[in-house]
Amino acid sequence: MIQKIYFIFFIAILFLGCNENRKVNLVDAKFDVNDSLLGRELRDTSLNFSIYVPGQYQFLDDSLFKLFEDKLQVTDYQKAKLLYGFISQIDSSSMLVLDVSNVNGGVFEDLSLNYISTLNANDEWYDVQKQDFTHNCFEVEQYLMQNRTVMNFKLVCYPPNAPDPTLILVYFINRNNFKQNIKSVESSIGSLKCITKK
Numbered sequence: 001m002i003q004k005i006y007f008i009f010f011i012a013i014l015f016l017g018c019n020e021n022r023k024v025n026l027v028d029a030k031f032d033v034n035d036s037l038l039g040r041e042l043r044d045t046s047l048n049f050s051i052y053v054p055g056q057y058q059f060l061d062d063s064l065f066k067l068f069e070d071k072l073q074v075t076d077y078q079k080a081k082l083l084y085g086f087i088s089q090i091d092s093s094s095m096l097v098l099d100v101s102n103v104n105g106g107v108f109e110d111l112s113l114n115y116i117s118t119l120n121a122n123d124e125w126y127d128v129q130k131q132d133f134t135h136n137c138f139e140v141e142q143y144l145m146q147n148r149t150v151m152n153f154k155l156v157c158y159p160p161n162a163p164d165p166t167l168i169l170v171y172f173i174n175r176n177n178f179k180q181n182i183k184s185v186e187s188s189i190g191s192l193k194c195i196t197k198k
Contacts, residue, residue: 029133029140031190037180038187042084045195047099047166048159049138052191053086054184057095060085068096079103080168091174093181095188098168100156105164108156112141119145125152137194141165149175153185159194 038052059065065085072080079102087094111118116128125145132141139158144151150172157167169189173181 026132026134026139029135031135031186032183033187033190034183035187037184038191041191042097043195044083044099047101048194048196049157049167050191050193050195051097051169052188053084053095054088054093054181054188056088056090056184057086057093058089060087060094088174088181091177091181092172093174093177093185094172095185096168096170098170099166100168101164101166103164108165111143111156115143119143119154135189135192138167138192151175151178151182153189155189157192 037055039055041050041052043050068082072078081099083099084097115130120128125147127146129144137160141156143154153171155169156165158165171185173185
């Protein structure tokens with residue numbers, strides 16, 4: 001049942017649409033990173049990033065990971081690749097890492113311009129917000145969706161001087177353990193960086 005719920009959440013907010021007019025003079029975001037709340041480090045040299053996973057998250061089981069992968073193959077988002085998926089064994093909060101370096105940049109323009117209607121087409125969120133900022137080497141478009149049970153962060157990450165994003169981070173936070181979860185997610189996002197500076 002939990003897997004089905006998260007699959008529905010994933011599909012509902014997956015389809016994004018790249019902003020050709022990249023923002024200038026973005027605020028450099030500051031995050032409170034607590035190393036004790038972090039677990040394994042992910043390093044990807046092809047996309048030039050590293051990030052730490054929240055401490056109590058484990059890899060998704062093969063069946064749920066495959067479910068997400070299969071859905072990516074039958075949509076306009078089909079050139080995206082689900083690199084990693086993690087889930088909390090305590091409350092099913094989760095983290096997904098997607099490679100979107102081969103996705104047509106035009107897919108993201110509509111999201112930036114029409115993010116409320118795009119992300120809330122099924123009226124499942126009572127609040128949808130967007131914030132643009134820089135963090136370490138990345139320019140980030142962050143989308144926050146909330147309902148009574150889940151808070152969802154989606155971070156579309158643009159590497160230095162790039163017109164299109166290469167990476168998307170998605171976090172689902174279960175509100176049952178909100179205070180702990182939000183600190184772990186903030187620490188995880190705050191740990192994002194380029195492996196090498198360009």
